[in-house]
Amino acid sequence: MNVMQKMQENLKAEIKQAVLAAELASEAEIPMVILEQPKEKAHGDYATNIAMQLAKVAKKAPRQIAEDIVAQLDKSKASIKSVDIAGPGFINFFMDNQYLSNLIPTILEQDEAYGASNTGKAEKVQVEFVSANPTGDLHLGHARGASVGDALCNILDKAGYEVQREYYINDAGNQINNLALSVQARYMQALGKDFPMPEDGYHGADIIGIGETLVKEHGEALLEKTEEEQQSFFREYGLKIELDKLAKDLAQFRVTFDNWFSETSLYEEHKIVPAIELLKEKGYIYEQDGATWFRTTDFGDDKDRVLIKQDGSYTYLSPDIAYHKNKLDRGFDKLINIWGADHHGYIPRMHAAIQALGYDADTLGVEIIQMVNLFENGERVKMSKRTGKAVTLRELMEEVGIDAMRYFFVMRSADSHLDFDMDLAKSQSNDNPVYYVQYAHARICTMLKQADEKGIDYTDYNASILQSEKAEDLLKKLGEFTQVVADAAENRTPHRITQYIFDLAANLHSFYNAEKVINEDDLDATKARLALMQAVRITLANGMKLIGVQAPTSM
RNA sequence: GUCCCAGUAGCUCAGUAGGAUAGAGCAACAGCCUUCUAAGCUGUGGGUCGCAGGUUCGAAUCCUGCCUGGGACACCA
Numbered sequence: 035m036n037v038m039q040k041m042q043e044n045l046k047a048e049i050k051q052a053v054l055a056a057e058l059a060s061e062a063e064i065p066m067v068i069l070e071q072p073k074e075k076a077h078g079d080y081a082t083n084i085a086m087q088l089a090k091v092a093k094k095a096p097r098q099i100a101e102d103i104v105a106q107l108d109k110s111k112a113s114i115k116s117v118d119i120a121g122p123g124f125i126n127f128f129m130d131n132q133y134l135s136n137l138i139p140t141i142l143e144q145d146e147a148y149g150a151s152n153t154g155k156a157e158k159v160q161v162e163f164v165s166a167n168p169t170g171d172l173h174l175g176h177a178r179g180a181s182v183g184d185a186l187c188n189i190l191d192k193a194g195y196e197v198q199r200e201y202y203i204n205d206a207g208n209q210i211n212n213l214a215l216s217v218q219a220r221y222m223q224a225l226g227k228d229f230p231m232p233e234d235g236y237h238g239a240d241i242i243g244i245g246e247t248l249v250k251e252h253g254e255a256l257l258e259k260t261e262e263e264q265q266s267f268f269r270e271y272g273l274k275i276e277l278d279k280l281a282k283d284l285a286q287f288r289v290t291f292d293n294w295f296s297e298t299s300l301y302e303e304h305k306i307v308p309a310i311e312l313l314k315e316k317g318y319i320y321e322q323d324g325a326t327w328f329r330t331t332d333f334g335d336d337k338d339r340v341l342i343k344q345d346g347s348y349t350y351l352s353p354d355i356a357y358h359k360n361k362l363d364r365g366f367d368k369l370i371n372i373w374g375a376d377h378h379g380y381i382p383r384m385h386a387a388i389q390a391l392g393y394d395a396d397t398l399g400v401e402i403i404q405m406v407n408l409f410e411n412g413e414r415v416k417m418s419k420r421t422g423k424a425v426t427l428r429e430l431m432e433e434v435g436i437d438a439m440r441y442f443f444v445m446r447s448a449d450s451h452l453d454f455d456m457d458l459a460k461s462q463s464n465d466n467p468v469y470y471v472q473y474a475h476a477r478i479c480t481m482l483k484q485a486d487e488k489g490i491d492y493t494d495y496n497a498s499i500l501q502s503e504k505a506e507d508l509l510k511k512l513g514e515f516t517q518v519v520a521d522a523a524e525n526r527t528p529h530r531i532t533q534y535i536f537d538l539a540a541n542l543h544s545f546y547n548a549e550k551v552i553n554e555d556d557l558d559a560t561k562a563r564l565a566l567m568q569a570v571r572i573t574l575a576n577g578m579k580l581i582g583v584q585a586p587t588s589m
Numbered sequence: 590g591u592c593c594c595a596g597u598a599g600c601u602c603a604g605u606a607g608g609a610u611a612g613a614g615c616a617a618c619a620g621c622c623u624u625c626u627a628a629g630c631u632g633u634g635g636g637u638c639g640c641a642g643g644u645u646c647g648a649a650u651c652c653u654g655c656c657u658g659g660g661a662c663a664c665c666a
Binding site: 070071072073074077081083086089096120121122123124167204207208209234323324325326327336337339340341342343344345347349350375376377378379380381382402404405445446447449450451453455458461462463465466467469470472473474476477480481483484485518521525527529530533536537540543544546547548550551552553588589 | 591592593594595600601602603604605606607608609610611612613614615621624625626627628629630631646647658659660661662663664665666
């Protein structure tokens with residue numbers, strides 16, 4: 035618990051004590067004390083609506099209740115400077131902000147660890163994300179999924195969860211056969227032969243490249259293999275190339291995984307039959323029309339789902355159930371899947387599967403990433419998977435840069451559509467929020483460097499000198515960071531972090547324009563401000579790290 | 590037709606598990622560089638929170654109906 039949280043807990047305890055002392059309610063009747071931070075500064079640092087909540091129990095007017103509570107408060111004990119009663123019965127607290135100066139030593143000492151908490155209680159969480167089919171390049175939607183997933187993992191980790199990042203490789207279904215056929219066609223075409231692409235083939239340029247590489251490496255030799263051998267060869271070869279490329283692109287995008295899980299392994303290790311058998315034992319399986327059905331309607335799904343088709347093959351749901359059973363068997367307390375919007379219809383049946391396997395529905399949380407629309411020159415760039423003309427992750431990294439992408443993709447809440455403005459992302463101007471935040475960090479670095487060059491050592495700073503309004507705003511903002519990270523983790527809202535660092539950067543710029551940090555005529559104040567700057571720098575850097583954005587020392 | 594997500598300033602979006610006069614950024618307008626980076630700061634204007642009911646001390650937030658946009662509704666993956 036950091037300084038800020040400790041102070042809030044003190045305040046809550048003191049309010050509760052006052053309610054009891056005023057005999058307004060019994061211990062059991064007191065609702066949870068909620069402190070909020072008012073938007074208006076005039077409403078204090080914190081406010082509580084407890085008087086309104088108690089109106090029914092105490093059978094008194096809220097304002098009267100508020101006065102009774104205030105009369106019983108021990109101000110000094112809870113570091114309260116003054117108290118107001120306002121509006122319908124809000125109690126506004128103005129805090130003695132002396133405590134804020136304790137923040138700086140805390141932040142400087144914790145450094146890269148600042149913002150960490152044990153909110154997650156070391157719960158084991160697995161996050162599965164991206165999981166794009168290894169049949170082509172990653173595109174815009176995957177990039178958003180990767181950004182959000184990675185940021186969420188970082189945030190969960192910071193908030194005290196034990197996180198594993200996993201990529202599920204869809205290497206077993208039809209799409210891989212199509213990949214093999216597509217590679218074959220491109221190989222034949224590279225040999226100059228007239229060979230048709232399969233109907234559902236992958237038309238991406240990358241596959242053409244694979245065909246050309248194969249010709250370089252093998253010439254016509256592959257033609258001597260049997261058709262079956264060729265299929266198997268093209269399949270393995272294509273898969274390996276595609277996977278290597280995915281991993282490489284993602285790594286460049288600063289996204290890595292702890293585990294790459296192969297769907298095929300579920301077949302090879304015979305995991306699917308036992309999973310279905312388990313559901314059968316529990317009575318959720320029935321046969322009809324020659325197919326095997328899973329009664330997902332028992333768990334609120336619209337209709338039951340087929341697991342084994344008439345022809346004896348599995349639907350996609352079967353390996354998916356086996357996969358999730360496998361995840362749960364690995365001992366995770368919580369599973370999080372990050373899916374594209376086009377998969378949201380799958381959520382009810384996966385929740386059904388989780389429950390049928392004997393777990394609470396909320397053991398699995400599914401985050402839906404809404405679509406990304408790309409805009410360039412004010413116009414929407416149309417994308418088509420068919421023609422392979424979709425904008426790829428790699429192209430975008432080259433064109434707009436990784437920092438801007440990472441920032442933009444988590445900037446909005448994941449479940450709302452995102453308009454990605456290429457021109458804005460590319461622009462090196464104050465319109466671009468990434469630069470705004472990075473610039474704040476770079477500015478501080480410059481100041482710290484200059485102080486260093488002037489031989490100013492601020493290790494013996496006295497933070498309590500920092501009394502200006504701007505300095506206090508900065509300190510308050512700094513103090514919120516740990517709680518913001520914890521909230522972002524619990525609500526799975528990485529965009530909170532971008533909002534936070536943007537606000538913190540704004541406070542920094544505002545401070546910078548109001549006060550000159552280095553003033554050799556007033557060394558005490560200079561030292562205190564330098565320590566403050568270092569604390570802001572650390573917090574900004576930690577925040578940026580959570581969303582995968584670099585913190586430049588100069589710009 | 591059924592289900593999911595969204596609808597908040599001219600544009601792009603926040604809105605902290607029901608709270609006070611609904612907030613940012615961009616765009617518009619007016620100012621600030623002999624001083625640590627102007628990629629910055631300060632100020633002004635801008636709203637029927639899609640529409641209509643309901644719940645209560647109090648609703649952008651919860652409930653019902655409707656309108657609009659997007660997505661999903663396979664024994665595809």
